[in-house]
Amino acid sequence: MPLHVKCPTCRKECSWDNNPHRPFCSDRCQLIDLGAWTEERYRIPGRKVETQLGEDEEDEREDR
Numbered sequence: 001m002p003l004h005v006k007c008p009t010c011r012k013e014c015s016w017d018n019n020p021h022r023p024f025c026s027d028r029c030q031l032i033d034l035g036a037w038t039e040e041r042y043r044i045p046g047r048k049v050e051t052q053l054g055e056d057e058e059d060e061r062e063d064r
């Protein structure tokens, strides 16, 4: 019984078996999703640094 899944990128139905790019329909959709994920990853450290700096300042003030 062939199993079909919906590609998370383009929502097209593709077969799960013999699909090296599952759950994506093609390597293109896989790269698109990977690229979006990588962008998110690059954004988060920038935000974290800002948050950590603010927290450090507050900690120092409470100590003194």
Ligand SMILES: [Zn+2]
Pocket: 007, 008, 009, 010, 011, 012, 024, 025, 026, 029
């Ligand atoms: Zn696709």
